[in-house]
Amino acid sequence: MNREAPKTEILIVDDSKVIRWAASKILRNDYTVHEATNGLEAWEILQRNENIVAVFTDLQMEGSDGYELLALIRGSDETRLLNLPVIVITGKDDDDDTKAEVLNLGATDFITKPFDTVTLKNRAAAYIGYNQKLAEVEEKLEHDKLTGLANKQFFFTHGEKDLSLAVRHETELAVVLLEIDHFMALINDHGKQKAARVLLKISRVITESLRKEDLCARIGTARFALILPLTNRIGSLRSIERICEKISALGLRVESGDLDIRLSAGLSGIEPEPEQECISFIQLVGQAEEALNKAIASGGGRIVNARDGIAHPLGSASTSESTPVEQMARTTDENRFGMEITQAIVQIEAGVGDAISQEQLTNLIRTILPLMSHANKKLDLGMASALEVAGERLNG
Numbered sequence: 001m002n003r004e005a006p007k008t009e010i011l012i013v014d015d016s017k018v019i020r021w022a023a024s025k026i027l028r029n030d031y032t033v034h035e036a037t038n039g040l041e042a043w044e045i046l047q048r049n050e051n052i053v054a055v056f057t058d059l060q061m062e063g064s065d066g067y068e069l070l071a072l073i074r075g076s077d078e079t080r081l082l083n084l085p086v087i088v089i090t091g092k093d094d095d096d097d098t099k100a101e102v103l104n105l106g107a108t109d110f111i112t113k114p115f116d117t118v119t120l121k122n123r124a125a126a127y128i129g130y131n132q133k134l135a136e137v138e139e140k141l142e143h144d145k146l147t148g149l150a151n152k153q154f155f156f157t158h159g160e161k162d163l164s165l166a167v168r169h170e171t172e173l174a175v176v177l178l179e180i181d182h183f184m185a186l187i188n189d190h191g192k193q194k195a196a197r198v199l200l201k202i203s204r205v206i207t208e209s210l211r212k213e214d215l216c217a218r219i220g221t222a223r224f225a226l227i228l229p230l231t232n233r234i235g236s237l238r239s240i241e242r243i244c245e246k247i248s249a250l251g252l253r254v255e256s257g258d259l260d261i262r263l264s265a266g267l268s269g270i271e272p273e274p275e276q277e278c279i280s281f282i283q284l285v286g287q288a289e290e291a292l293n294k295a296i297a298s299g300g301g302r303i304v305n306a307r308d309g310i311a312h313p314l315g316s317a318s319t320s321e322s323t324p325v326e327q328m329a330r331t332t333d334e335n336r337f338g339m340e341i342t343q344a345i346v347q348i349e350a351g352v353g354d355a356i357s358q359e360q361l362t363n364l365i366r367t368i369l370p371l372m373s374h375a376n377k378k379l380d381l382g383m384a385s386a387l388e389v390a391g392e393r394l395n396g
Helices: 017-027 039-048 066-074 096-105 117-140 152-169 183-190 192-209 233-249 281-297 324-331 336-349 358-379 384-395
Strands: 008-013 031-036 052-058 086-090 109-112 173-180 215-218 223-229 263-270 302-305 311-313
Touching: 008 017, 008 039, 008 117, 017 031, 017 117, 031 039, 039 052, 039 066, 052 066, 052 117, 066 086, 066 096, 086 096, 109 117, 152 173, 152 215, 152 223, 152 263, 152 281, 173 183, 173 192, 173 233, 173 281, 183 192, 192 215, 192 223, 192 233, 223 233, 233 263, 233 302, 263 281, 281 302, 336 358, 358 384
Parallel strands: 008 031, 008 052, 052 086, 086 109, 263 302
Antiparallel strands: 173 223, 173 263, 215 223, 302 311
C-alpha cells in the first residue's frame, strides 16, 4: 500500500479567527496549515517546526504584531528563516508608505484583504516553489555558510570516494561524528549570537587538529562529521582527545562565568581483515550515528565505538586515570602496536611516509627490535651488528 507524500507546511498568522479559518479552508487541501494568533506565537512555532516553508501574516494584531514577527525572522542567524517567504496580508487602510516600510523589513509580497481563492493559492504555490528550488541549489553547494566547513552533501560524496579507495587498497578509514552537548541549552541561556561564536571557535579547533588528508563537515546544528583516511580506531581516539584538549584550553566564557563545553562522539570504521564485510559509506555513517546516540544517552562527554558499543569518558569529562585510548585498547582483541605498524607501512607504501613523526617511528622500531633480533638468530640473516648499532642509537 502506497503512502501519500507528506504535505508542504505553511503558517497563517492573524488574530482574526475568521481570517485564519478562511485561509485554512482555501489551502488545507494542498498544504498542512498551522495557525498562530500573534507574532510571538508564530515565532515559537517557527523555531519548533523546521518544515514550515512559508508564512502569511497580518500586520496589525493584539500583542506581538506582524512588524515584530518580520524583525525576528529577518534578524535570525538561521539561513532557513532568513530565506523564508513572508507574505503580508494587508487591509484596505494600509497605504503605500506602510507597504514600503514592511518591504524594507523583509516582507516578500502582499495580499490585500479580502483575498480570493485563486490569488491565495497562486501566491502560496509561487513562493513555496521558489523557496524549495533555492534550498535545492544551496544544498548542492559544497560549504556550510556559517563555519565554512564542508556541508552534508559534500561529506557523503567525498566519503563514498574515500571508502572506495580504502577498500581497493585495503587500508583503514575512520568516520567520527561529534556533537556539542546541550547546545540548545546554550542557545536558550545565552542567545544565538553567542552560541554561533562558540560554534565557530570549535569548528576552527577541529580543523586545526586534523591532517591535510582529513575532512571535517558540519552536518547538523551542533554536529560535525570527520573522515579520517589511513586511521584505525586508536588513531581516531587520539585525534578526538586532541580536539577535546584544545577546546578545554580555549577558556570560553560568558557574562556569568566559564562555559563547560563538552563533546559526545560516535566512531565507526573499516580496517583490513581477512573477511572484511562489504559496507557502504551510508552504513558506516549510520553505525557512527548509532554510537553517537549511545554516547549522548549515557550522559554526554563520552565516546562510543560502534564495534563494541561501550561508552568511555572523553576529554575533561573523564574521571579515570586512564585515557579513552587506553580504555579502548583494553576492549579490543587486536594488538595496539600491530595496528600502528600496519598503518605506518600503508602510509609509506601510499607515498605519505613523511606524515609519520620521528617520535612515532622511534617507538615503533623500539617495539619490533626484539622481534628482529629473534628473527636474525633463527633465520641467520646476518643483521647482528646492524641491530646492535640500531639499539644503541635508539637508547642513546
